[in-house]
Amino acid sequence: MTVTAARHADLPTSTAEHIALDERWSTHNYHPLPVVVASAEGSSVTDVEGREYLDFLSGYSSLNFGHRHPALVAAAVEQLGRVTLTSRAFHHDQLGLFCRELATLTGTEVVLPMNSGAEAVESAIKVARKWAHRVKGVPNGTAEIVVTGSNFHGRTTTIVSFSTDETARADFGPFTPGFRIVPHGDADALAAAITERTAAVLIEPVQGEAGVIVPPAGYLARVRRLCDDANVLLIADEIQSGLGRTGDLLALDHDGVRADLYTLGKALGGGIVPVSAVVGSRAVLGVLRPGEHGSTFGGNPLACAVGRAVVALLSSGELVQRSRELGTHLHARLGELVGRGVSEVRGRGLWAGVDIAPGGPTGRQASEALVARGVLCKETRDRTLRVAPPLVVGRADLDRGLDAIAAVLAR
Ligand SMILES: *Cc1c(COP(=O)(O)O)cnc(C)c1O
Numbered sequence: 001m002t003v004t005a006a007r008h009a010d011l012p013t014s015t016a017e018h019i020a021l022d023e024r025w026s027t028h029n030y031h032p033l034p035v036v037v038a039s040a041e042g043s044s045v046t047d048v049e050g051r052e053y054l055d056f057l058s059g060y061s062s063l064n065f066g067h068r069h070p071a072l073v074a075a076a077v078e079q080l081g082r083v084t085l086t087s088r089a090f091h092h093d094q095l096g097l098f099c100r101e102l103a104t105l106t107g108t109e110v111v112l113p114m115n116s117g118a119e120a121v122e123s124a125i126k127v128a129r130k131w132a133h134r135v136k137g138v139p140n141g142t143a144e145i146v147v148t149g150s151n152f153h154g155r156t157t158t159i160v161s162f163s164t165d166e167t168a169r170a171d172f173g174p175f176t177p178g179f180r181i182v183p184h185g186d187a188d189a190l191a192a193a194i195t196e197r198t199a200a201v202l203i204e205p206v207q208g209e210a211g212v213i214v215p216p217a218g219y220l221a222r223v224r225r226l227c228d229d230a231n232v233l234l235i236a237d238e239i240q241s242g243l244g245r246t247g248d249l250l251a252l253d254h255d256g257v258r259a260d261l262y263t264l265g266k267a268l269g270g271g272i273v274p275v276s277a278v279v280g281s282r283a284v285l286g287v288l289r290p291g292e293h294g295s296t297f298g299g300n301p302l303a304c305a306v307g308r309a310v311v312a313l314l315s316s317g318e319l320v321q322r323s324r325e326l327g328t329h330l331h332a333r334l335g336e337l338v339g340r341g342v343s344e345v346r347g348r349g350l351w352a353g354v355d356i357a358p359g360g361p362t363g364r365q366a367s368e369a370l371v372a373r374g375v376l377c378k379e380t381r382d383r384t385l386r387v388a389p390p391l392v393v394g395r396a397d398l399d400r401g402l403d404a405i406a407a408v409l410a411r
Helices: 003-009 015-025 070-080 095-106 117-136 157-161 166-172 187-193 219-230 251-255 301-315 318-335 363-372 395-409
Strands: 037-041 044-047 052-055 110-114 144-148 179-182 198-203 233-237 261-264 276-280 342-347 352-356 378-380 384-387
Touching (some): 052 395, 070 301, 095 261, 095 276, 095 301, 110 117, 110 301, 117 144, 117 157, 117 198, 117 261, 117 276, 144 187, 157 166, 179 187, 187 219, 198 219, 219 233, 301 318, 318 352, 318 395, 363 384, 384 395
Parallel strands (some): 144 198, 198 233
Antiparallel strands (some): 037 044, 044 052, 110 276, 352 384
């Protein structure tokens, strides 16, 4: 018997046993729904008791290509048979290709590979600060970055320093200085916050965790102009909104706006390994010199091989198109619930924030009711359901999930 088989034979079998183990041995920094996933394929997952669910969360958009997409698994398996890790002390034969292919896909010039999304954001912050000092001429140690309220950019100490979510922030000071927070969607407030010390504006083109918030029409184009006028970098955090989720490759593409730097993550790892990156212009990313920044695992061969397969999947444009078309259907159907248990639906492509009307269930209660109907969704904030099926979801499965959502929310 193989080691793997022996370990699986020892597994507890009931949902309750697994949850009890998690509760006893893991830190309680999440409040998961009571489903214990044992396997998954495409848009569906199966729990330890053999129940099947449609996955309408997609790992917060890490699973844009569904679970275990055959092309991604094949790329990972092939790479596992060659080399998985070298560290950046040596070159390897996947890094340059990954960077070229990702830069080509995103219309950018160079790639800084990292692992988690938060690391990509941290990297962009460091690069913007160095650029401000060395290129723009901001006195060292005084550069500022303007961010918008209700942002979500990750969980590191620096990133929570400019969060407006008190749960995410309150107990974790002292905080990193150098950030100005302005209301999201308010271009006048943003204009007023820019000074000669401003290095960058950091923004989610669509705010995911805040409830899939699409800013007012024209806002992002105005932000771009404000950045141009003041020699300020625009950093688009597309970790959740990018790579096809909104029906365009990048959410900023909707507005015909280009950023100086983009942070990418989540789906870039194909749901297999953590892969993130900052992509952008050579004039900005080129400020980094050897020894100034890095990561042991960043740009490792396995990550690059999977990332290349992700880029290959996206480059035909077929999945992005699918997100746009199925997204139109998704929004049409969710729109029918407005005024009937739902107060508002926002979003783009296969991505929606559904605000539950007062008097209806909480987001948590709605998520639990959906579990009972075989659909996995998760609330964000208290009364918003985030709907984000994999871009590969079948039309019939999409409708089945939407039927369940309607059954739970409609009044
Ligand atoms: C998830 C997310 C992050 C953080 O990514 P991690 O991989 O969890 O560190 C940053 N920005 C946005 C917009 C995200 O959605």
